[in-house]
Amino acid sequence: MSTLLRIDLSALRSNFAYVRECIGPNREILACVKANAYGHGLIPCARTLVDAGADVLGIARLEEAARLRREDIGTRLLLLGPESLASTGYLLAIDVEILVDSEERLDTIVIAAKRVGKRATVHLAVDTGMGRFGAKPDAARKLAERITRAREVEWAGVMTHFPVADTDLEYTRKQWDRFASTVDEWRRDGIDVPTVHAANSAAILRLPESHADMVRPGLMLYGMQPCADQHDDRLRPVLTWVTEVAALHHHAPGETIGYGRTYQVTKEMLVATLPIGYGDGVTWAAHNKGYVLIRGARAPIVGRISMDQTTVDVSDVPGVSLGDEVVVIGTRGDQVITAEQLAEWGGTINYEVTTRLATRVSRVPFG
DSSP, X not given: OOSEEEEEHHHHHHHHHHHHHHHOSSXXXXXXXXXXXXXXXXXXXXXXXXXXXXXXXXXXSHHHHHHHHHTXXXXXXXXXXXXXXXXXXXXXXXXXXXXXXXXXXXXXXXXXXXXXXXXXXXXXXXXXXXXXSSBOHHHHHHHHHXXXXXXXEEEEEEEOOOSSTTTOHHHXXXXXXXXXXXXXXXXXXXXXXXXXXXXXXXXXXXXXXGOOSEEOOOGXXXXXOSBTTXXXXXXXXXXXXXXXXXXXXXXXXXXEESGGGOEEOOSOEEEEEESOOTTTTOOGGGTTTOEEEEXXXXXXXXXXXXXXXXXXXXXXXXXXXXXXXXXXEEEETTEEEOHHHHHXXXXXXXXXXXXXXXXXXXXXXXX
């Protein structure tokens, strides 16, 4: 068995159905599959989400789009952020919808559309407080007017992005109000605004007025919690990470374990070595803090996490033996380890935990 990620596609479908339940039957869903479907495996997750009814897939890199097209996934793709201007022509050639944030990007898209010989499909990105990507409302209006006149461009959407929908509803509501009033003003002035979208996973759950015409779930699709202060039992984790006990050794008081000798043995101890490390995505900062599950019992991590191995104390695990399955993320009996717990041990966020899972860890979809 060694090390693998079990990807529960039935849980992915269930989470998608929950998004649909939250937003009603008439809104579109852009399902985010960027960053290898948040570490869960791009192609199986993309196919499952398309079959479940996703209208658009959200990507972040040209390479992701190319791979989806090579796998004959013909669903609409939206590039959620900037790519190199030099890649514009190729993006258009494989039917990727592009965000416009500036005059320069729009100029490049128009030129590329003429060269490729097909209309470009674009969404206008409006910065209402994220400060990362998008045109400020006044500049966005000028872009909107240009887009509506450009024969080489089809305007498919206008969007904004929420930075704190998970932690600050007051700020997020102000953002939404600003965005909505901007779009309303454009419409009053005769600009034919297409699909409006803003809500990420947290806003889908906490700010229903922002659902607009389309929502953009990511984290919640994979069963991870979008809001640290709000646990939603309806979300089913899609990923289970397992490995095995690869070695067992006894250690005496006074001995040390691992690089830096950060853990000193204080009693007779049985230590299991696991064939995973930070090269697989185990959070290095979780050393001497976290634990894994073996035979339904907690086995604390002892010593620093190495690139390819992790050591755990199995002194209190009855009957532990070589080859025993080890749960790194998942459930055994009444014990659970979540991506959120790994994030807490490592001082990071659940997004990083799963997106950092290495490609050398096999992903096994089922369900």
